[in-house]
Amino acid sequence: MSRLIHSRSSLSRIYSLAASRNGRFLSTVSNNVDEPFKVEEAETVNVPPPTEKLLVLGGNGFVGSNICKEALDRGLSVASLSRSGRSSIQESWANSVIWHQGNLLSAGSWEEALSGVTAVISCVGGFGSNSYMYKINGTANINAIRAAAEQDIKKFVYISAADFGLANYLLKGYYEGKRAAETELLTRFPYGGVILRPGFIYGTRRVGSMKLPLGVIGSPLEMILKHAKSLSQVPLVGPLFIPPVNVTSVAKVAVRGATDPVFPPGIIDVYGIQRYSQQKSA
Template sequence: MNTVASRLIHSKPSVSRLCTLAASRDARYLSTDSNKVDEPFKVEEAETVNVPPPPSDKLLVLGGNGFVGSHICKEALDRGLSVASISRSGRPSIQEAWANNVTWHQGNLLSPDSLKEALDGVSAVISCVGGFGSQSYMYKINGTANINAIRAASEKGIKRFVYISAADFGVVNYLLKGYYDGKRAAETELLTKFPYGGVILRPGFIYGTRNVGSVKLPLGVVGSPLEMVLQHAKPLSQLPLVGPLLTPPVNVTAVAKVAVRGATDPVFPPGIVDAYGIQRYTQQKSR
């Protein structure tokens, strides 16, 4: 009996080894060293090493070869998104590296069928489509074309749609009635079809370096100082007639950043974002 007891007493190292073996079978590494309390999670890290990253979201930019659209394409690419664009001219003549990373489609938004291929696999849409001309033309390009795109995206089951609209400028609205009537009609359609994922940006004058053929127009020379002055004049924008003319200009880079965030951030609130809101969101860190 004494011999058996003695063997049990002196068998502790073997018991310890058995415990260690059992623990390792449960994928846990135990240690009495207080500095290694996190070691049990090593197995979890090893298990996720070879897991591929989640697939990138695909963004469709309507009018991506224009002044605002090109900046949105670049911003989206910088964020790691897959980017496609559709416009009447298709691929632009831009000789910059980023343009090679965009899938360019040629189509006319006044013919909804031209959107079908471009919308395949798309998770969000940003529309920069707009233009000037006769009153009837302005309504078509700012209103009808965008309404067609909104309806096509909704039918495709796309969840988020950002529309670059325009701030009200008081008396100017009456001079450009077709332009503003078209914009507001598109806004109404967007809020109807995308009540939880529709974002409307209403910037005023958008400044930045604009390419006109081979000429670069540095609009920031005027726009940047005006923005600094007028961003503090928000109370004056409520004045009748002249108030809307004091809406501060917005940098095209700021518009692009907020547009891409609105299209990709699931917690970005739907609705209308004015020039002051664009400035505010630009100053916040993206999620």
């Protein structure tokens, strides 16, 4: 019995010694804390998130306005540059956009809009004569791409267009301009240039005071044709099977391409737009 008591006494001393080395003084009899634990709270430092400013070229148009709204919803600072300046959209989010007026074809009328910008998304494009279409879709965007590169802006997203076979020939200036702008972008922004090539973009378009719900046609077609990718590869008629895409999807992927540091550069076709729009941003 005396040996057992002695062993217990030895163990008690060992536990007390180990506890004291850890800075804690515990009673081996009642397990009461002789000295309370002292926990010092770390000082909380509020570090503001990095400010990202997005410039949307053509931000008052159908696609551009949706991109502005998407970017604002993600907490970005948003500016828009267009020939008409402020949008006529009477919605609360439009009041949060910094509206600039300028013409990309006129040097000196718009470059100040790039001040403080971290990324650019261009929705600039248009139709008309071949020479006009080349200038609007090609030259105007090339001017913007070069100016952004000179300002050392890291990301540039360009809303281009899918190939539609015969339409490429009928709208020669349109597609030649688009492809020239794409070439310039991939040259100037090899690591931060993103090109989206949607086909028909549907959503609610504003024409004056009217709203055209193009989703009534576009949404069912997208559901049908997005599972028929192989048909789009058929010669001559294949491009007719390229599925439409929702303007919301285009806006989500455009903003993600402009802000997500791991978003891959290069050309994203309509199927890629559909895929990326379903993924969560980093």
